Amino acid sequence: QSVLTQSPSASGTPGQRVTISCSGSSSNIGSNIVNWYQQLPGRAPKVLIYSNDQRPSGVPDRFSGSKSGTSASLAISGLQSEDEAEYYCAAWDDRLNGYVFGTGTKVTVL
Amino acid sequence: DVHLVESGGGLVQPGGSLRLSCAASGFTFSNYAMNWVRQAPGKGLQWVSIISDDGVATYYADSVKGRFTISRDNSKNTVYLQMNSLRAEDTAVYFCAKARGSGRHEDYYFDYWGQGTPVTVSS
Numbered sequence: 001q002s003v004l005t006q007s008p009s010a011s012g013t014p015g016q017r018v019t020i021s022c023s024g025s026s027s028n029i030g031s032n033i034v035n036w037y038q039q040l041p042g043r044a045p046k047v048l049i050y051s052n053d054q055r056p057s058g059v060p061d062r063f064s065g066s067k068s069g070t071s072a073s074l075a076i077s078g079l080q081s082e083d084e085a086e087y088y089c090a091a092w093d094d095r096l097n098g099y100v101f102g103t104g105t106k107v108t109v110l
Numbered sequence: 111d112v113h114l115v116e117s118g119g120g121l122v123q124p125g126g127s128l129r130l131s132c133a134a135s136g137f138t139f140s141n142y143a144m145n146w147v148r149q150a151p152g153k154g155l156q157w158v159s160i161i162s163d164d165g166v167a168t169y170y171a172d173s174v175k176g177r178f179t180i181s182r183d184n185s186k187n188t189v190y191l192q193m194n195s196l197r198a199e200d201t202a203v204y205f206c207a208k209a210r211g212s213g214r215h216e217d218y219y220f221d222y223w224g225q226g227t228p229v230t231v232s233s
Contacts, residue, residue: 002154035219037155044205044226045147045155050219051211088155092216098171099145099157099218 003028004089004102011108012079020105022072022089028100032092034072036065037101039086048087049074076107084109112136112222114206119227122196126231130191132206132224140164140184143209145220146191148202148229158204160215161189169215174200196231203228 005023012018024030036049047056049065052072062078072091076083089102118130132144146158159170159180168180179192189206204227207220 032216033219037220039155044223045207045220046223047219047221050221051217056221086154090155090157090219092218094216096172098169099160101147101155101157104154 002103003093003096003100004091006087006089006102006105008103009106009108011110013110014079014081016079017075017077018079018107020074020076020087020089020107022074022102024070024072024091026070027095028070028091028093029067029072030070031094034065034067035090036063036072036074037088037090039088041085045088079109081109083107112208114208114222114224116204116206116224116227119204119229121230121232123233124197124231126196127192127194128196128229130193130204130206130227130229132189132191134187134189134206134208137208137222139187143215143218144180144182144189145207145209146180146189147205147207147220147223148200149205149226150199150202153202156202159191160209160218162215167215193229196229198231201229201231 037045039045052067053065145160161180177195182189208222209218210221211218
């Protein structure tokens with residue numbers, strides 16, 4: 001049972017903007033950075049956003065992250081078919097003294 | 111190029127043990143913390159454990175504490191996960207992941223992942 005809650009699914013047509021939310025608490029998102037990972041079907045996860053809003057080199061600027069209080073968001077603008085994947089938020093939890101992942105959001109491109 | 115290759119997974123009976131290995135290449139292994147993350151069939155990601163670059167500091171998820179032990183051999187560029195007293199709920203694909211960040215484990219993110227090794231706990 002994850003301590004970071006995400007909506008189970010999100011969808012959009014090509015070109016649309018999709019936003020995924022991640023809700024936590026003061027012991028995780030409220031006091032530590034948030035990272036976002038993309039997992040394509042049958043593949044290992046890949047980091048999309050680190051330190052709340054930073055993109056690793058090679059990640060398109062269509063992906064953006066933000067954090068406010070105990071929640072974080074990942075936005076995908078100009079949705080493309082290859083964005084169809086599972087997306088996870090993650091953060092260190094000071095109370096659990098461990099890293100926690102969100103429940104995951106499946107993005108479908110209609 | 112960075113490569114992480116896991117091995118050691120397989121079928122084990124409840125109560126049994128397995129040792130997973132993750133061989134790293136393409137970076138200075140001794141400079142980075144390493145993690146294990148697992149994914150049960152059809153489920154989400156679950157962090158399992160982290161070990162500091164020098165092997166001194168380790169942390170575990172509550173679900174594996176006391177049963178799993180993470181270790182590393184910097185001379186062999188390898189991180190291990192010793193799994194004892196295995197349960198059916200430990201069935202998952204186990205990924206190793208390289209940590210990157212400011213130096214505080216709270217600021218880490220996982221920049222490279224292996225392809226995973228499957229572990230099945232069943233009689």
